[in-house]
Protein backbone atom coordinates (compact mmCIF):
# COMPACT_ATOMS: atom_id res chain seq x y z
CA UNK A 349 0.00 0.00 0.00
CA UNK A 350 1.67 3.29 -0.98
CA UNK A 351 2.00 5.87 1.78
CA UNK A 352 2.23 8.93 -0.42
CA UNK A 353 0.95 9.30 -3.96
CA UNK A 354 1.32 12.37 -6.14
CA UNK A 355 -0.88 12.30 -9.22
CA UNK A 356 -0.11 14.75 -12.02
CA UNK A 357 0.97 17.47 -9.60
CA UNK A 358 1.83 20.85 -11.11
CA UNK A 359 2.81 24.00 -9.25
CA UNK A 360 2.93 27.35 -10.97
CA UNK A 361 4.12 30.49 -9.24
CA UNK A 362 2.73 33.69 -10.70
CA UNK A 363 2.28 33.70 -14.47
CA UNK A 364 4.97 31.86 -16.38
CA UNK A 365 7.08 30.03 -13.82
CA UNK A 366 6.39 26.29 -13.44
CA UNK A 367 8.18 24.97 -10.35
CA UNK A 368 6.82 21.41 -10.60
CA UNK A 369 5.56 20.01 -13.88
CA UNK A 370 3.08 17.08 -13.99
CA UNK A 371 4.83 15.06 -11.31
CA UNK A 372 3.68 11.48 -10.70
CA UNK A 373 5.28 9.78 -7.75
CA UNK A 374 4.46 6.82 -5.51
CA UNK A 375 6.34 6.65 -2.23
CA UNK A 376 5.84 3.27 -0.59
CA UNK A 377 5.39 2.61 3.09
CA UNK A 378 8.78 2.51 4.83
CA UNK A 379 10.75 3.96 1.90
CA UNK A 380 13.54 6.49 2.31
CA UNK A 381 13.08 8.69 -0.74
CA UNK A 382 15.42 11.54 -1.64
CA UNK A 383 14.20 14.38 -3.82
CA UNK A 384 17.39 15.30 -5.65
CA UNK A 385 18.31 17.86 -8.28
CA UNK A 386 20.07 21.16 -8.91
CA UNK A 387 19.10 24.36 -7.15
CA UNK A 388 15.65 25.61 -8.16
CA UNK A 389 14.46 22.32 -9.69
CA UNK A 390 11.39 22.10 -7.43
CA UNK A 391 12.47 19.80 -4.56
CA UNK A 392 11.38 22.04 -1.68
CA UNK A 393 8.13 22.96 -3.43
CA UNK A 394 7.33 19.24 -3.83
CA UNK A 395 8.03 18.54 -0.16
CA UNK A 396 5.97 21.53 0.95
CA UNK A 397 3.04 20.38 -1.20
CA UNK A 398 3.12 16.95 0.48
CA UNK A 399 3.19 18.68 3.87
CA UNK A 400 0.28 20.95 2.93
CA UNK A 401 2.37 24.12 3.28
CA UNK A 402 2.10 24.90 -0.43
CA UNK A 403 -1.02 24.50 -2.55
CA UNK A 404 -0.54 22.71 -5.89
CA UNK A 405 -2.01 24.35 -8.98
CA UNK A 406 -3.25 21.02 -10.33
CA UNK A 407 -3.34 17.33 -9.41
CA UNK A 408 -4.04 15.12 -6.44
CA UNK A 409 -2.11 14.00 -3.36
CA UNK A 410 -2.93 10.93 -1.27
CA UNK A 411 -1.41 10.06 2.09
CA UNK A 412 -2.20 6.55 3.29
CA UNK A 413 -4.93 6.33 0.68
CA UNK A 414 -6.65 9.41 2.05
CA UNK A 415 -7.11 12.17 -0.48
CA UNK A 416 -5.43 15.20 1.12
CA UNK A 417 -5.40 17.45 -1.93
CA UNK A 418 -7.39 17.66 -5.14
CA UNK A 419 -7.95 20.83 -7.15
CA UNK A 420 -10.78 19.19 -9.11
CA UNK A 421 -12.61 17.97 -5.98
CA UNK A 422 -11.81 21.04 -3.90
CA UNK A 423 -10.00 19.03 -1.18
CA UNK A 424 -7.15 20.56 0.82
CA UNK A 425 -6.48 18.93 4.21
CA UNK A 426 -4.56 21.26 6.56
CA UNK A 427 -0.93 20.38 7.46
CA UNK A 428 -1.72 19.43 11.08
CA UNK A 429 -4.26 16.82 9.90
CA UNK A 430 -1.89 15.02 7.51
CA UNK A 431 -0.02 13.03 10.19
CA UNK A 432 3.39 14.04 8.84
CA UNK A 433 6.40 15.42 10.72
CA UNK A 434 8.72 18.01 9.19
CA UNK A 435 12.30 18.84 9.83
CA UNK A 436 13.72 21.89 8.12
CA UNK A 437 17.17 23.27 7.56
CA UNK A 438 16.62 25.89 10.25
CA UNK A 439 15.41 23.60 12.96
CA UNK A 440 15.15 26.41 15.57
CA UNK A 441 14.65 24.95 19.01
CA UNK A 442 12.89 27.13 21.57
CA UNK A 443 15.80 28.75 23.42
CA UNK A 444 13.93 29.33 26.68
CA UNK A 445 12.89 25.68 27.01
CA UNK A 446 14.94 22.72 28.15
CA UNK A 447 15.49 19.75 25.87
CA UNK A 448 12.72 17.93 27.73
CA UNK A 449 10.29 20.79 27.27
CA UNK A 450 11.22 21.30 23.63
CA UNK A 451 10.19 17.70 22.98
CA UNK A 452 7.20 17.48 25.33
CA UNK A 453 5.63 20.77 24.26
CA UNK A 454 4.13 19.47 21.02
CA UNK A 455 2.74 16.38 22.75
CA UNK A 456 1.09 18.57 25.41
CA UNK A 457 -0.56 20.56 22.64
CA UNK A 458 -1.84 17.30 21.23
CA UNK A 459 -3.38 16.62 24.66
CA UNK A 460 -1.37 13.50 25.38
CA UNK A 461 -1.68 12.36 29.05
CA UNK A 462 1.23 13.42 31.26
CA UNK A 463 2.61 9.92 31.99
CA UNK A 464 2.52 9.00 28.31
CA UNK A 465 4.42 12.20 27.46
CA UNK A 466 7.05 11.49 30.08
CA UNK A 467 7.58 7.94 28.86
CA UNK A 468 7.75 9.03 25.22
CA UNK A 469 10.22 11.86 25.83
CA UNK A 470 12.53 9.51 27.71
CA UNK A 471 12.22 6.85 25.04
CA UNK A 472 12.93 9.16 22.12
CA UNK A 473 15.86 10.79 23.97
CA UNK A 474 17.32 7.34 24.44
CA UNK A 475 16.89 6.54 20.74
CA UNK A 476 18.58 9.81 19.79
CA UNK A 477 21.24 9.40 22.50
CA UNK A 478 20.51 12.70 24.19
CA UNK A 479 19.24 11.44 27.60
CA UNK A 480 22.09 13.12 29.45
CA UNK A 481 21.17 16.56 28.09
CA UNK A 482 17.49 16.38 28.93
CA UNK A 483 17.59 19.28 31.41
CA UNK A 484 19.89 21.51 29.36
CA UNK A 485 18.92 24.52 27.28
CA UNK A 486 19.68 24.60 23.53
CA UNK A 487 22.49 27.15 24.03
CA UNK A 488 24.29 24.55 26.16
CA UNK A 489 24.41 22.03 23.32
CA UNK A 490 26.64 21.57 20.27
CA UNK A 491 25.20 21.89 16.76
CA UNK A 492 24.95 18.13 16.35
CA UNK A 493 23.26 17.69 19.72
CA UNK A 494 20.77 20.45 18.87
CA UNK A 495 20.04 18.71 15.60
CA UNK A 496 19.41 15.45 17.44
CA UNK A 497 16.97 17.26 19.74
CA UNK A 498 15.21 18.70 16.69
CA UNK A 499 14.88 15.22 15.22
CA UNK A 500 13.65 13.85 18.57
CA UNK A 501 11.04 16.61 18.73
CA UNK A 502 9.83 15.79 15.23
CA UNK A 503 9.74 12.05 15.89
CA UNK A 504 8.11 12.23 19.33
CA UNK A 505 4.48 12.06 18.11
CA UNK A 506 5.38 8.97 16.04
CA UNK A 507 4.64 10.42 12.60
CA UNK A 508 4.32 7.72 9.97
CA UNK A 509 5.89 10.12 7.49
CA UNK A 510 8.88 12.34 8.14
CA UNK A 511 9.59 15.14 5.66
CA UNK A 512 13.07 16.66 5.78
CA UNK A 513 14.43 19.62 3.85
CA UNK A 514 18.24 19.60 3.80
CA UNK A 515 18.33 19.02 7.57
CA UNK A 516 22.10 18.52 7.68
CA UNK A 517 23.28 21.41 5.52
CA UNK A 518 24.20 23.66 8.48
CA UNK A 519 26.50 21.07 10.04
CA UNK A 520 30.22 20.63 9.43
CA UNK A 521 31.42 17.72 7.29
CA UNK A 522 32.28 15.34 10.14
CA UNK A 523 29.01 15.94 11.98
CA UNK A 524 27.07 15.64 8.75
CA UNK A 525 28.54 12.18 8.22
CA UNK A 526 27.66 11.11 11.77
CA UNK A 527 24.12 12.45 11.38
CA UNK A 528 23.70 10.66 8.06
CA UNK A 529 24.49 7.37 9.77
CA UNK A 530 22.10 8.35 12.56
CA UNK A 531 19.29 9.08 10.12
CA UNK A 532 19.78 5.81 8.31
CA UNK A 533 19.68 3.89 11.59
CA UNK A 534 16.61 5.85 12.63
CA UNK A 535 14.86 5.00 9.43
CA UNK A 536 15.45 1.29 10.08
CA UNK A 537 14.33 1.40 13.72
CA UNK A 538 11.21 3.56 13.32
CA UNK A 539 9.94 1.95 10.11
CA UNK A 540 8.59 5.40 9.14
CA UNK A 541 8.55 6.73 5.60
CA UNK A 542 11.23 9.38 5.05
CA UNK A 543 11.13 11.98 2.29
CA UNK A 544 14.36 13.90 2.16
CA UNK A 545 15.34 16.93 0.09
CA UNK A 546 18.98 17.27 -0.88
CA UNK A 547 21.06 18.64 -3.73
CA UNK A 548 23.98 16.44 -2.71
CA UNK A 549 24.14 13.35 -4.88
CA UNK A 550 26.40 11.45 -2.49
CA UNK A 551 23.96 12.07 0.37
CA UNK A 552 21.07 10.78 -1.75
CA UNK A 553 23.20 7.85 -2.88
CA UNK A 554 24.19 6.70 0.60
CA UNK A 555 20.92 7.29 2.46
CA UNK A 556 17.99 6.52 0.23
CA UNK A 557 16.14 3.43 -0.78
CA UNK A 558 14.95 5.39 -3.83
CA UNK A 559 16.03 8.62 -5.48
CA UNK A 560 13.70 10.96 -7.35
CA UNK A 561 15.91 13.04 -9.65
CA UNK A 562 14.28 16.25 -10.89
CA UNK A 563 15.37 18.76 -13.52
CA UNK A 564 13.51 22.04 -13.99
CA UNK A 565 10.38 20.67 -12.32
CA UNK A 566 10.30 17.51 -14.45
CA UNK A 567 10.96 14.05 -13.04
CA UNK A 568 13.93 12.47 -14.81
CA UNK A 569 14.25 9.13 -13.04
CA UNK A 570 12.85 7.46 -9.93
CA UNK A 571 14.64 4.31 -8.81
CA UNK A 572 17.10 2.88 -6.25
CA UNK A 573 20.35 4.92 -6.12
CA UNK A 574 22.57 2.20 -7.54
CA UNK A 575 20.23 1.79 -10.51
CA UNK A 576 20.42 5.54 -11.07
CA UNK A 577 24.21 5.35 -10.94
CA UNK A 578 24.55 2.25 -13.11
CA UNK A 579 21.70 2.76 -15.54
CA UNK A 580 20.94 6.48 -15.77
CA UNK A 581 17.97 7.29 -18.00
CA UNK A 582 19.72 10.09 -19.88
CA UNK A 583 22.83 12.27 -20.00
CA UNK A 584 21.53 14.62 -17.28
CA UNK A 585 21.03 11.74 -14.81
CA UNK A 586 24.39 10.21 -15.74
CA UNK A 587 26.16 13.52 -15.20
CA UNK A 588 24.40 14.32 -11.93
CA UNK A 589 25.35 11.08 -10.17
CA UNK A 590 28.93 10.17 -9.33
CA UNK A 591 32.11 11.98 -8.39
CA UNK A 592 34.28 12.23 -10.45
CA UNK A 593 31.57 12.44 -13.04
CA UNK A 594 31.05 10.04 -15.93
CA UNK A 595 33.17 10.52 -19.06
CA UNK A 596 31.12 11.46 -22.09
CA UNK A 597 32.77 10.72 -25.42
CA UNK A 598 31.00 11.96 -28.56
CA UNK A 599 31.25 9.45 -31.40
CA UNK A 600 29.83 8.34 -34.72
CA UNK A 601 28.49 4.80 -34.96
CA UNK A 602 28.03 2.33 -37.79
CA UNK A 603 25.96 -0.76 -37.13
CA UNK A 604 27.77 -4.12 -37.47
CA UNK A 605 25.22 -6.93 -36.94
CA UNK A 606 24.26 -6.68 -33.26
CA UNK A 607 27.21 -4.41 -32.42
CA UNK A 608 28.08 -0.79 -33.28
CA UNK A 609 31.48 0.40 -34.45
CA UNK A 610 32.09 3.71 -32.70
CA UNK A 611 34.60 6.22 -34.02
CA UNK A 612 35.55 8.62 -31.22
CA UNK A 613 37.91 11.03 -32.99
CA UNK A 614 41.21 9.46 -31.83
CA UNK A 615 40.22 5.83 -31.34
CA UNK A 616 37.59 3.31 -32.40
CA UNK A 617 35.81 0.74 -30.30
CA UNK A 618 33.23 -1.96 -30.92
CA UNK A 619 30.22 -1.61 -28.63
CA UNK A 620 28.39 -4.91 -28.07
CA UNK A 621 25.10 -4.32 -26.28
CA UNK A 622 24.02 -6.59 -23.42
CA UNK A 623 20.50 -6.72 -24.91
CA UNK A 624 19.64 -6.47 -28.61
CA UNK A 625 19.10 -2.83 -29.65
CA UNK A 626 17.14 -1.42 -32.54
CA UNK A 627 19.49 1.15 -34.04
CA UNK A 628 19.79 2.90 -37.41
CA UNK A 629 22.58 1.89 -39.81
CA UNK A 630 24.48 5.02 -38.80
CA UNK A 631 24.08 7.57 -36.04
CA UNK A 632 25.64 10.03 -33.62
CA UNK A 633 26.10 8.84 -30.07
CA UNK A 634 27.71 9.72 -26.78
CA UNK A 635 29.61 6.93 -25.12
CA UNK A 636 29.31 7.05 -21.31
CA UNK A 637 32.22 5.62 -19.34
CA UNK A 638 32.36 5.74 -15.54
CA UNK A 639 35.90 6.66 -14.36
CA UNK A 640 36.26 3.32 -12.56
CA UNK A 641 35.75 1.53 -15.88
CA UNK A 642 38.73 3.23 -17.53
CA UNK A 643 41.25 0.48 -16.79
CA UNK A 644 44.87 1.57 -16.69
CA UNK A 645 47.12 -1.20 -18.01
CA UNK A 646 50.76 -1.91 -18.83
CA UNK A 647 51.67 -1.55 -22.47
CA UNK A 648 48.37 -2.41 -24.14
CA UNK A 649 45.37 -0.33 -25.03
CA UNK A 650 44.78 3.30 -25.90
CA UNK A 651 47.64 5.66 -25.22
CA UNK A 652 47.00 8.58 -22.86
CA UNK A 653 49.06 11.22 -21.09
CA UNK A 654 48.70 11.81 -17.38
CA UNK A 655 47.50 15.38 -16.76
CA UNK A 656 47.00 14.92 -13.02
CA UNK A 657 47.16 12.14 -10.49
CA UNK A 658 45.45 12.49 -7.12
CA UNK A 659 46.14 9.57 -4.77
CA UNK A 660 43.81 9.63 -1.76
CA UNK A 661 44.95 6.45 -0.06
CA UNK A 662 42.20 4.04 -0.99
CA UNK A 663 42.08 5.11 -4.62
CA UNK A 664 43.81 7.34 -7.14
CA UNK A 665 41.93 9.71 -9.43
CA UNK A 666 43.62 10.35 -12.75
CA UNK A 667 43.02 12.84 -15.46
CA UNK A 668 44.17 11.53 -18.84
CA UNK A 669 44.50 13.21 -22.20
CA UNK A 670 44.05 11.37 -25.47
CA UNK A 671 45.03 14.28 -27.70
CA UNK A 672 42.14 16.72 -27.12
CA UNK A 673 39.88 14.25 -25.29
CA UNK A 674 40.21 14.38 -21.49
CA UNK A 675 39.11 11.40 -19.43
CA UNK A 676 38.90 10.76 -15.70
CA UNK A 677 39.96 7.39 -14.38
CA UNK A 678 39.88 5.93 -10.89
CA UNK A 679 42.41 3.26 -10.02
CA UNK A 680 42.04 1.27 -6.83
CA UNK A 681 44.88 1.66 -4.33
CA UNK A 682 47.47 4.36 -3.96
CA UNK A 683 49.44 4.48 -7.19
CA UNK A 684 51.18 7.72 -7.98
CA UNK A 685 51.44 8.27 -11.71
CA UNK A 686 54.06 10.78 -12.82
CA UNK A 687 52.70 13.94 -14.45
CA UNK A 688 53.04 13.91 -18.26
CA UNK A 689 53.92 10.22 -18.30
CA UNK A 690 52.38 8.07 -21.02
CA UNK A 691 50.14 5.24 -19.89
CA UNK A 692 47.78 2.83 -21.64
CA UNK A 693 44.20 2.07 -20.78
CA UNK A 694 41.46 -0.28 -21.88
CA UNK A 695 37.91 -1.29 -21.03
CA UNK A 696 36.57 -4.27 -19.05
CA UNK A 697 33.12 -5.49 -18.15
CA UNK A 698 29.75 -4.56 -19.62
CA UNK A 699 28.72 -1.33 -17.89
CA UNK A 700 29.49 1.08 -20.75
CA UNK A 701 26.53 3.15 -21.88
CA UNK A 702 25.44 4.23 -25.35
CA UNK A 703 23.47 7.50 -25.32
CA UNK A 704 21.62 8.98 -28.28
CA UNK A 705 23.44 12.25 -29.05
CA UNK A 706 20.23 14.01 -30.01
CA UNK A 707 17.59 12.84 -27.50
CA UNK A 708 20.31 12.29 -24.80
CA UNK A 709 18.53 9.07 -23.79
CA UNK A 710 20.29 5.94 -22.59
CA UNK A 711 19.95 3.41 -25.43
CA UNK A 712 21.58 0.51 -23.61
CA UNK A 713 24.56 -0.92 -21.75
CA UNK A 714 27.26 -3.06 -23.26
CA UNK A 715 30.92 -4.01 -23.48
CA UNK A 716 33.74 -2.36 -25.45
CA UNK A 717 36.51 -3.81 -27.56
CA UNK A 718 39.29 -1.53 -28.78
CA UNK A 719 39.65 -1.59 -32.58
CA UNK A 720 42.49 0.90 -33.04
Ligand SMILES: Nc1ncnc2c1ncn2[C@@H]1O[C@H](COP(=O)(O)OP(=O)(O)OP(=O)(O)O)[C@@H](O)[C@H]1O
Pocket residue numbers: 361362365366367385386387388389390391392393394547
Ligand atom coordinates in the same frame (compact mmCIF):
# COMPACT_ATOMS: atom_id res chain seq x y z
N1 LIG B 1 7.03 31.57 -3.31
C1 LIG B 1 7.54 31.54 -4.54
N2 LIG B 1 7.22 32.47 -5.47
C2 LIG B 1 7.71 32.42 -6.72
N3 LIG B 1 8.55 31.48 -7.16
C3 LIG B 1 8.93 30.52 -6.29
C4 LIG B 1 8.45 30.50 -4.93
N4 LIG B 1 8.99 29.41 -4.31
C5 LIG B 1 9.78 28.80 -5.23
N5 LIG B 1 9.74 29.47 -6.42
C6 LIG B 1 10.44 29.07 -7.66
O1 LIG B 1 10.11 27.73 -7.96
C7 LIG B 1 11.25 27.02 -8.42
C8 LIG B 1 11.49 25.80 -7.54
O2 LIG B 1 11.88 26.23 -6.24
P1 LIG B 1 12.26 25.21 -5.08
O3 LIG B 1 12.54 26.00 -3.85
O4 LIG B 1 11.22 24.16 -5.00
O5 LIG B 1 13.60 24.57 -5.64
P2 LIG B 1 14.66 23.63 -4.94
O6 LIG B 1 14.92 22.53 -5.89
O7 LIG B 1 14.21 23.24 -3.58
O8 LIG B 1 15.93 24.58 -4.84
P3 LIG B 1 17.09 24.73 -3.74
O9 LIG B 1 17.92 23.48 -3.81
O10 LIG B 1 17.83 25.94 -4.22
O11 LIG B 1 16.42 24.94 -2.42
C9 LIG B 1 12.38 28.01 -8.43
O12 LIG B 1 12.52 28.51 -9.73
C10 LIG B 1 11.94 29.08 -7.48
O13 LIG B 1 12.49 30.33 -7.82
